[in-house]
Amino acid sequence: MNSIVRLMPDATALQPDFRSAMRQLVGGVSVITVGRGDEVTGMTVSSLSSLSIEPASVIVSLNRNASSWPILQRERVFGANLLAAGQVGVAERFSGKGGLRGAERFAGAEWRKHVTGVPLLVGALAALDCEVEEIIERHSHGIVIGRVVHVEVAPQSAALAYWHGGYVHVDRDEDVARLAPLGGPDPQDEP
Numbered sequence: 739m740n741s742i743v744r745l746m747p748d749a750t751a752l753q754p755d756f757r758s759a760m761r762q763l764v765g766g767v768s769v770i771t772v773g774r775g776d777e778v779t780g781m782t783v784s785s786l787s788s789l790s791i792e793p794a795s796v797i798v799s800l801n802r803n804a805s806s807w808p809i810l811q812r813e814r815v816f817g818a819n820l821l822a823a824g825q826v827g828v829a830e831r832f833s834g835k836g837g838l839r840g841a842e843r844f845a846g847a848e849w850r851k852h853v854t855g856v857p858l859l860v861g862a863l864a865a866l867d868c869e870v871e872e873i874i875e876r877h878s879h880g881i882v883i884g885r886v887v888h889v890e891v892a893p894q895s896a897a898l899a900y901w902h903g904g905y906v907h908v909d910r911d912e913d914v915a916r917l918a919p920l921g922g923p924d925p926q927d928e929p
C-alpha cells in the first residue's frame with residue numbers, strides 16, 4: 739500500500755493537495771442551461787450526477803459567482819445536457835473561455851425547448867429538462883437538486899469526460915474490451 743497520509747497545519751495548506759486529488763477524479767462533462775426567451779445562458783460542469791431514479795432527480799454543484807446562478811435562482815428550472823465526445827466545442831463555449839456571454843454561447847449548435855422552456859442540446863448524449871427542487875448554499879457553491887420532468891436520449895456511444903485538466907473521450911465501442919477485465923460491461927451482454 740503506497741498511500742500517503744499527511745497532517746496539514748491549516749485548511750489553506752491543504753488546498754494544493756486537494757486540487758491535485760480532485761484532478762484524479764474523472765468527470766462526465768455536461769452543460770447546464772438556464773433562462774428562457776432572450777435571457778439564456780449556461781455553464782460547463784463536471785459535477786452533475788444522478789441523485790435518485792424514483793423520483794428521477796439529479797444533483798449539481800454550481801459556483802454562485804457564475805452568471806447562470808441568479809437566473810437559475812429566479813427561474814427555478816434548468817437543462818442538463820450530457821455531452822458527446824464530439825462536443826468539446828460546446829463545452830469550451832460554455833466554460834466562459836473566450837469571453838462569450840449569454841446567448842452567444844449557444845451559437846453553432848442546435849437547441850430545442852421541451853417542457854420547462856430552457857434550451858436542450860440536440861445531439862447531446864442525453865438532455866434532461868429539470869425543475870429545481872431544492873438549493874443548498876454551501877461555501878462558494880450552490881448544491882442544486884433537480885427533479886427531471888423530460889428526458890431526451892441519443893444513440894451515440896462516445897462520451898466527453900474531463901480528467902487531469904483536459905478533455906478525454908470514453909468510447910463504449912473502442913474501450914469496452916479493455917474495460918471488461920476491470921469489471922466493465924461484457925460485450926456479450928449487449929442487447
Ligand SMILES: Cc1cc2nc3c(=O)[nH]c(=O)nc-3n(C[C@H](O)[C@H](O)[C@H](O)COP(=O)(O)O)c2cc1C
Binds near residue numbers: 803900
Ligand atoms: C470541464 C469543466 C467542468 C466544470 N465544472 C464546473 C462545475 O461542476 N461547477 C461549477 O460551478 N463550475 C464548473 N466549471 C466552470 C464553469 O464552466 C465556469 O466557471 C462558468 O462557465 C463561468 O461562467 P460565467 O462566465 O457565466 O460566470 C467547469 C469548467 C470546465 C471547463
